Every structure is written in C-alpha cells, then in structure tokens.
Amino acid sequence: MNNDIIKYTEINLGGSEMKIVGVAGELTGWKATVVLHNVLEAAKDFDSNIETELIEMKEYNIEFARGEPLSYYSDDTWNVVNTILSADILVFGTPIYQASISGALKNLLDHFPVDAFKRKVTGIITTGAVEKHFLVADYQLKPILSYLKGLVPSTNVFVHSDCFSDVNEIIDDNVKIRIRALSEEMVRLQKYVVSK
Numbered sequence: 001m002n003n004d005i006i007k008y009t010e011i012n013l014g015g016s017e018m019k020i021v022g023v024a025g026e027l028t029g030w031k032a033t034v035v036l037h038n039v040l041e042a043a044k045d046f047d048s049n050i051e052t053e054l055i056e057m058k059e060y061n062i063e064f065a066r067g068e069p070l071s072y073y074s075d076d077t078w079n080v081v082n083t084i085l086s087a088d089i090l091v092f093g094t095p096i097y098q099a100s101i102s103g104a105l106k107n108l109l110d111h112f113p114v115d116a117f118k119r120k121v122t123g124i125i126t127t128g129a130v131e132k133h134f135l136v137a138d139y140q141l142k143p144i145l146s147y148l149k150g151l152v153p154s155t156n157v158f159v160h161s162d163c164f165s166d167v168n169e170i171i172d173d174n175v176k177i178r179i180r181a182l183s184e185e186m187v188r189l190q191k192y193v194v195s196k
C-alpha cells in the first residue's frame with residue numbers, strides 16, 4: 001500500500017462541516033431529481049454533519065450564457081451559480097437527451113469560469129431509456145467537469161427508466177447500492193482533498 005492510499009484510509013470522517021449540492025438538470029420530469037434526493041440522503045446517512053441542498057433547474061429561469069460577466073445576468077442565474085460555487089461537493093443529475101446531457105444543464109455549466117470546480121468533488125447521475133447510454137456520463141459530462149477542474153469520482157450512477165415505479169420511486173436494489181457507494185466515495189474524496 002503506498003502512502004497516498006494509507007492516508008486515504010486513515011481520514012477522520014467526523015467533525016468537519018461540508019456542503020453537498022445536487023443539481024437536477026431537467027426542466028420537466030422527475031427522475032434525475034428523485035435519484036439526486038437519494039444521493040443527498042445517503043450522504044447524510046454516511047456523515048450526519050453534511051449540509052445538503054438540491055437545486056431543481058425547473059424552478060429557476062437560467063439565462064442563456066452569452067460569455068458576459070455573471071453580474072449581467074438575472075437574479076436566478078446569479079443565485080444558482082453562486083450556490084453551486086458555495087458547495088464542497090457537487091452532484092449533477094441529468095436526463096439523457098439525444099445521447100448527451102440536457103441542454104439546460106450544458107447551458108448552466110457554460111456560466112462557469114475555468115477552474116470553477118477546483119478542489120470540489122463532482123459526481124454524476126444520469127437517467128435514460130437506452131441502456132447503452134450509461135456511457136454518456138463518462139463521454140459527455142465527465143470531460144466538462146474535468147475541464148472545470150472538478151474531481152470526478154471513479155463511479156457514477158446511470159438509472160434506466162425501468163428502475164422506477166409508476167410513482168417515480170427507485171425500485172431496483174442495485175441502483176440503491178450504487179447510489180450509496182457514490183455518496184460514500186464523494187464524501188471520502190472531499191475529506192481527502194481538504195486534508196491536503
């Protein structure tokens with residue numbers, strides 16, 4: 001075991017305050033929001049000191065990014081961008097549209113400067129109806145988060161439409177296990193980052 005791995009396993013998980021913000025990048029529907037809610041709950045189960053907040057993009061009027069300073073945009077745009085910047089851990093959830101992320105989420109990410117996610121862990125949730133599109137997380141969203149200097153966990157969670165009940169509850173136990181694993185990895189990674 002090298003030194004880095006020893007340090008990783010010896011991190012003290014108690015005490016410190018940490019904020020995790022989920023961002024649901026859907027303007028209609030609920031699946032990404034439901035999964036994100038579960039991710040935030042799992043993070044709190046893992047460490048009760050964690051503060052959580054869920055941003056549902058459908059609740060805000062985010063302006064199209066025009067490459068201008070943030071002060072030129074609406075209050076909604078300003079508030080959402082700054083709430084995201086206040087997070088220690090971010091987890092982005094998006095429905096898969098046309099083999100990619102939602103346009104709404106891409107537009108939101110266009111508002112951030114390079115380095116915006118430096119020293120932040122940035123997790124990924126995707127929901128979709130085509131099994132093969134689990135790859136969208138790695139090939140479409142991960143490069144954007146990495147470009148913004150986010151630390152992307154080794155796991156992400158894709159949830160197929162069949163894993164939801166008619167009332168949009170997650171009914172697949174494997175999905176629940178993956179959600180808990182992602183939450184735990186994000187918290188452990190962030191504690192490692194702040195310990196350096």
Ligand SMILES: Cc1cc2nc3c(=O)[nH]c(=O)nc-3n(C[C@H](O)[C@H](O)[C@H](O)COP(=O)(O)O)c2cc1C
Pocket residue numbers: 026028029030031032095096097098099100127128129130131133161
């Ligand atoms: C315009 C549009 C494009 C879509 N494209 C894809 C796709 O390429 N791959 C996929 O897996 N699902 C695709 N879907 C299905 C959605 O990703 C899936 O139904 C999503 O989880 C919807 O969540 P909701 O019911 O909360 O809206 C698409 C849906 C829409 C409306």
